[in-house]
Amino acid sequence: MYTDIAVIGGGASGLAAAIGAKTENPNVSVTVFEKLDRVGKKLLSTGNGRCNLSSRRLVSEHYHGSVKNLMEIIRNTPSAEEFFMTMGVPVISDEQGRMYPRSESAASVLRSLRMRTSELDIIEECGFELTEIRRNKRGFIITSKSGITAECRRIIVSAGGYAAPQLGTDGYVMRLFRDMGYKTAKLCPAIAPLRVSSDKLKGLKGIRVKGSVSAVSGGEILKTEYGEIQITENALSGICVFNLARFFNEYEGRLALRLDFAADLEKSELTDYLERVRIQRASYPLEELLTGFFSKNLAVYLVKNTFGRPLTEKISTLRKRDIIALADRIKSLEFEISGCSSWNNAQVTAGGIHGSCVDTELQSIRDRGIYFCGEILDADGDCGGYNLQWAWSSGLWAGRNCACSLKGEK
Ligand SMILES: Cc1cc2nc3c(=O)[nH]c(=O)nc-3n(C[C@H](O)[C@H](O)[C@H](O)COP(=O)(O)OP(=O)(O)OC[C@H]3O[C@@H](n4cnc5c(N)ncnc54)[C@H](O)[C@@H]3O)c2cc1C
Incomplete structure (x- = not known):
């Protein structure tokens, strides 16, 4: 072949x-070699099936790694809106600026991409798991796990x-x-939960609460994220935690997450509120102190964890300093991170083929004719x-540059 x-x-x-290659140079033949029995399987799972x-808000602060011209590539390729509009897919966005297809269906995004590849006569070769690349006179020979070979002049590795x-x-x-x-740069699972030893999370399993999470190392706050914090049997999760997971790479063994369950309140506002309920609920047991402020499990955990006393004791036994200690605990509960997710x-x-291995066109510096995206x-x-924006932009960029390099060669 x-x-x-x-x-x-x-x-x-x-x-x-x-698509980028064929659009740039319709005279070249393009084949997608996919290991699975169909293309785009991961796409179907993105954004919980809605495809974010x-x-x-495409700014450099949201990107990491060693590809120096990453933002330039994003700026110099069609926006997601433009790219998908060429396929008849209008794009909508939510209040956080997250963009979705109007259908809110990842399956419809994949279908539209495949209609476009078919229009452009791009061939799909599924069940081809690449295991070897060799150079020959014309370019390269690629070989699959089952021994099938194909000859080509250029390779785009995606x-x-x-x-x-x-997936x-x-x-x-x-x-x-x-x-x-x-x-290759050091590898680490990113956009992932972070593990905490399960005895530290006893009583918190299943909790979902809005708040902030800070990655902390040696007392220094590395980054703070806001959103829904989710707690499982042995991990902290939720988008705000996902965005801090990459710190595990650099701070393994000395990373903690500090949770603030009342990030919308100043400490003085929280203390005032707690002081009011201390007086108002004086005759009730301790376990009712945070009723109405947090869900039952979290309310009980925080009271138990702060005072270490039987929950049947009366709220009237609390002093002002106890209220201050509780406010501290609510605004700063720290967990050591014991591991990253699988x-x-x-x-x-996070990590991968280092940016220094490619030129600005995303072409390999040592093996000319091989591109990455x-x-x-x-x-x-x-x-x-x-991440999907990087996939579209780097793909279009590598495809366009690769096809351009073949112009005039035929
Ligand atoms: C559950 C989930 C949800 C996500 N949701 C979002 C989201 O909503 N928004 C967002 O921006 N990002 C999301 N992401 C991340 C995003 O999907 C990826 O960053 C993006 O798909 C990467 O694109 P890619 O083409 O580089 O790799 P992939 O999409 O992973 O594609 C690589 C392809 O290469 C194939 N392959 C692997 N090895 C071989 C081989 N030896 N030979 C041939 N083919 C091979 C694979 O089967 C696969 O089809 C999500 C990821 C996951 C797992």
Whole structure:
């Protein structure tokens, strides 16, 4: 089999790369080689099936990694709105600036991408798991696990990272390039829960509460996020935690999360409120002190954890200093992080092929003719549509540059 451009991996960035290449140079043949039996399987799970395909707040603070011209690539490729409008998919956004297809259906995004690839005569070769790349006179020979070979002049590598291996991405292709001598940045599950030893979370399982979470190391606050905090048997979760998961990479063994369950109130406002209920509910047991302020489990946990006394004691036994201690606990409950989540529970891979391995066109510096895009590169974004936007932009960019390099060669 022969194709001008072989795209390795039919995920978000691979499909965008194929479209970008064919749009730039309709004379080239483009084939997407996908390991699974269908392309775009991960896309179907994005945004809980709604596909948070981009953000209205595309600023560099939301991106991480070593690809130096990442923002330039995003600025110089069509916006998600433009890209999807060419496929007849209008885009809407919520109050946080998260962008979704109007249908709020990831399946309809994949269907539209595939209608576009079909219009452009892009070929899909599913069940092709790349295991080897060799150079030949014309370009490259790629080989699949089952021994099928294909010849091509250019390769675009869009095989993703390690996150969510159940959706096709087990990091094999990244390891292949690492073994070929490519520098890789340290890997870590990102957009993922963070683990806390289960005895520390006893009594908190199932709690969902709005608040803020700060990543703390050696007493220094590294970053604070606001949103819904979710607590499971052995992990802290929720979007605000997801966005701090990447700190585990750098601060492993000395990272804590500090939770503020009343981030909307100043400490003095909270103390005033608690003081009022102390007087108002004087004849009630301690377990009723926070009734109406938090759900039962959290209310009981905080009172028990702060006072260490039987919950049947009367609220009237509390002193002003107890109220101050409770306010402190509500606004600053710290948990040491014992581990990061498994790749199965992570949405994104932090780390990957280092930005120094590619030029501004995302072409490999050592192996000319090979381009990279998407999550396989050391580039990741926060939760909120940033990763898919990187997949579309880097795919279109690599595809366009790759196809451009073939102009005049035929
Ligand atoms: C559950 C979940 C929800 C998410 N939700 C969002 C969201 O709402 N918004 C957002 O911005 N981001 C979201 N993400 C992240 C986003 O999906 C990824 O960052 C994005 O899909 C990366 O695109 P990619 O093309 O680089 O890799 P992928 O989409 O992972 O595609 C890589 C493809 O390569 C194939 N492949 C792997 N190895 C081989 C091989 N050896 N040979 C051939 N093919 C191979 C894989 O099967 C896969 O199809 C979510 C991720 C997960 C797991």
